[in-house]
Amino acid sequence: MGYSFPEEVLEHVLSFIDSDSDRNSVSLVCKSWHDIERWCRRRLFVGNCYAVSPAIAIRRFPELRSVSLKGKPHFADFNLVPHEWGGYAYPWIAAFAKAYPWLEELRLKRMVVSDEALELIAKKFKNFRVLVMYSCEGFSTDGLATIAANCRNLKELDLSESEVDDVSGNWLSQFPDSYTSLESLNITSLSSEIRFSALERLVGRCPNLKTLKLSHSVPLDLLPNLLQKAPQLVELGSGLHTKEVHPDLYSKLAGAFSGCKGLKRLCGLQDVVPSYLPTLYPICVGLTSLNLSDAPIQCPELIKLVSQCQNLQRLWVLDYIEDTGLNALAESCKDLRELRVFPSDPFGQEPNVSLTEQGLVSVSAGCPKLHSVLYFCRRMSNVALSTIARNRPNLTHFRLCIIERFRPDYITLEPLDVGFGAIVEHCKDLKRLSLSGLLTDRVFEYIGSHGKKLEMLSLAFAGDSDLGLHHVLSGCKSLRKLEIRDCPFGDKALLANAAKLETMRSLWMSACQVSYRACKLLGQKMPRLNVEVIAEQGHPDSSPDEYPVEKLYIYRTVSGPRSDMPSFVWTMDKNSALSSS
């Protein structure tokens, strides 16, 4: 039995296999396939930067060209993760600088990236092409200047939602005149005034520029020039603010938009003056994605705009759209796949717009391809949720946020258990779910029995007892990420389902009732988990063991406890349960 499949042939076959899970399966077939696969893997996705160390990743995959890393837990978006918690990109980038001189792409999410890290990227990777920093922080425009000055082959620079220390807008001028390879630029989060002359020249000399997303500080009168230099744009993000309304500016803008015949995605429109909206009408029919979540456009104008976007697949909008606007959406946009409705006044106590559950019910009825929903509203009912579930069994992402906590069904005053139960029961492919409103343990019973494909679940102010958590941990077979805040879940369910935690990426629990003792026990019994206790009020040893911890983050890892924890984070390791309190 000396026959063996030629390596080169297998490598060639594998080059067609992109998906990580398929590649992982390939590597499990036998030792030689494992070896061949690891040498030809070019892309790596690390969902939790502390689950594995750079050294281990490099040792296994010696020839990577593209790496994605995620740092902080999702609840960092809502200020629940203390500053300086971690998620530093530098150690990874420094290790890559030595191991992967040919690295081309880095995609970082919720990580802390320093200017030194950016400098390493700029100087050590000769063929660097793509830098995406989504919701990152820790760097300044000086770091960006180094990237601009050195990365000759940069195709994509994306700073969505990152916090940038805006030292100066001059960094754009650091792209040399000979640099023409820009294809995608997203600098929406920069607030400083950039040098528009530099931007115009940059846009003018990059013929492959497809995505241009600018900060709101770009004034309206400069936009037509930019658009005329880049009629090949597919995606545009721009503020549209202007101090005065000029009639000739209007026609210039209308002309410039009409010239962008390939424009498919539009966002921004901060400060747009409603009278300028008709300049967009000619391109509406070509739009597949429209993000108006920063635009203060009111209902009538919204309806006029949206009704012309018959090919719209994705709409992000503020609740100014109201139920009437959503009815119009349901009638006009039959190709809609994703809807997100954000609150214009999240902290107001009274509703400021007429947006209710009815809008969502309409869209669920009228848009057969709708599979992804994020909806902020102020009231909901079980019957509406059941209707939505029956209308749209193809939902894969359903995130509902009823703004006031503990809100029951507004018609029957009962908990919303049955409504969400209908969602998980009918939507058999549901992957992501966020709950809100008044909820008892019953909803978790439904989720545990029906949510077999559920991968990510977000809970807040819900449930009665440990039974709720137990239903979820024991029933949701595909669960990867569970994030919980302010729920009465304690030790029992967590300890009873400890093994489950090794099958998940991570568990976050804050303001719950998990005791310090349980954390120590878990850390002791589960060496392949990092059980991190966050205690900003003082060392948990200074309170009795029965006291609940403030915040708890548990994740599986092959690299043991991390070494960069701040003073308020403790890892429960195998020795912690032995120490007396």
Place this chain on the structure above:
Amino acid sequence: MEKPVVYDNGLNLEATELRLGLPGTNEHEKQSSTSVRSKKRASPEMAEETRSKSSSCISDADDDAPPPKAQVVGWPPVRSYRKNSFQQRKGEAEGAGMYVKVSMDGAPYLRKIDLKVYKSYPELLNALENMFKFRIGEYSEREGYNGSDYTPAYEDKDGDWMLVGDVPWEMFISSCKRLRIMKGSE
């Protein structure tokens, strides 16, 4: 483990439950029969802060609008990026607002304005003029406000009454606690 543990929901487990918050506060307001909580009543919080902090939301001293509920950290789950950038815009949203009381000598009641809505002194003074139907004079560094009987003043963090307009706008809005439109010469 084979079977889920059975919990008897009839027991009053609440009495023995650990919770964050003062004893006697109930973080859950679920009642099956009673009416929906009135929005105007301040809600007891299961606050994100320490267990020893009292419910800061209950305030009866303010005779204006019903007391605002204390904001819970991270709720509703709106990205702080989105929250901040939207509050910076004038738009329709109030956001968290920076409301200060405005009194005018001789007026029967006080008003409240949101300082965050304005970007400069002229804008603020225009708004005050409209609100109280009067005219403010011209500001000069040397002489204060010339040309009318009215002078805008504000109480700063130290409790001192200062003339509006002396310090940069950003400094003003971060230190202004209340406004007063003084009439006549002092």
